Amino acid sequence: MRRTMVAGNWKMHGTRASVAELINGLRHLALPSGADIAVFPPCLHITQVVDGLKGKSIQVGAQNSAVEAMQGALTGEIAPSQLVDAGCSYVLVGHSERRQMMGERDGTLNRKFAAAQACGLIPVLCIGETLEQRESGKTLEVVSRQLGSIIEELGVGAFAKAVIAYEPVWAIGTGLTATPQQAQDVHAAIRAQLAAENSDVAQGVRLLYGGSVKAANAVELFGMPDIDGGLIGGASLNADEFGAICRAAGN
Ligand code: PGA
Numbered sequence: 001m002r003r004t005m006v007a008g009n010w011k012m013h014g015t016r017a018s019v020a021e022l023i024n025g026l027r028h029l030a031l032p033s034g035a036d037i038a039v040f041p042p043c044l045h046i047t048q049v050v051d052g053l054k055g056k057s058i059q060v061g062a063q064n065s066a067v068e069a070m071q072g073a074l075t076g077e078i079a080p081s082q083l084v085d086a087g088c089s090y091v092l093v094g095h096s097e098r099r100q101m102m103g104e105r106d107g108t109l110n111r112k113f114a115a116a117q118a119c120g121l122i123p124v125l126c127i128g129e130t131l132e133q134r135e136s137g138k139t140l141e142v143v144s145r146q147l148g149s150i151i152e153e154l155g156v157g158a159f160a161k162a163v164i165a166y167e168p169v170w171a172i173g174t175g176l177t178a179t180p181q182q183a184q185d186v187h188a189a190i191r192a193q194l195a196a197e198n199s200d201v202a203q204g205v206r207l208l209y210g211g212s213v214k215a216a217n218a219v220e221l222f223g224m225p226d227i228d229g230g231l232i233g234g235a236s237l238n239a240d241e242f243g244a245i246c247r248a249a250g251n
Pocket of ligand 1: 171211212232233
C-alpha cells in the first residue's frame with residue numbers, strides 16, 4: 001500500500017514575518033498520521049522553516065537544486081548536499097515554471113535528479129503538458145517523454161526513491177483543475193510506463209497531482225486509484241486550507 005503525500009510548494013512567496021506566521025499556523029494543524037506531509041519554502045527560508053517545524057511531522061524540501069551534488073564553485077546555486085545539511089528531505093525537479101521560464105531541459109533535469117539522489121534527497125519530478133499540447137492530443141506523448149528521459153538516463157530503479165508529480169501546466173495557478181478522471185488517466189499511463197520496465201517500482205512510486213488543488217476538490221482527486229496525493233501551490237500558503245487538504249489525503 002502506498003502512503004499518500006501532500007507537498008506544499010510555496011514558490012517565490014514569503015518574508016521572514018509571513019513565513020513565521022505560516023509556520024505558526026502549520027504547528028497548530030491537526031495532521032493525519034496516514035499521509036506524509038512536506039513543505040517547499042524558498043531556499044532563503046529553509047532553515048527558518050526547519051527550525052520552526054521541529055517536533056511537527058512535516059518534512060521540508062527545496063524547490064530547486066544544483067546539477068552537482070556537492071558544494072563547489074557554482075555561483076548562485078545550492079548543492080543538494082547543502083540542502084541535506086540544512087535539514088531538507090526532498091527537492092522539486094523540473095517544475096513547469098522552471099522548464100518554461102528558466103529554460104530547464106531534460107538533460108539538465110536528469111543531472112539535477114541524479115545529484116539530489118546521490119545525497120539522499122528524494123526528488124519530486126514534475127511533469128505535465130501545456131494547454132496547446134493537450135488540445136492537440138499530445139498529453140501522453142509529452143508526459144511520457146519527460147518521464148522517459150529519466151528512465152533512459154538513470155534507469156527505472158531511480159524511481160524506487162523518488163516521487164512524481166503530474167501537473168498539467170494549464171491547471172497551475174489558474175483555478176482550472178483537471179477532472180479526477182483526466183488526472184487519473186494520465187496517472188495510469190505514467191504507472192503503466194514504469195510497469196513496462198519494473199512492476200515493483202511502478203506499484204511503489206507515489207504519483208501526486210498538482211494544479212489548483214484546494215480543500216474543495218482534494219477528496220475527489222485523491223480518491224482516484226492512481227492519485228497518491230497532491231502538490232499544492234497557492235492553497236499551501238494558507239495553513240488551514242493546507243491542513244484540510246492534508247486530512248483529505250490522510251483519510
Ligand atoms: P497551484 O500550483 O496549486 O497554485 O495551481 C501548483 C504547483 O505549481 O505546484
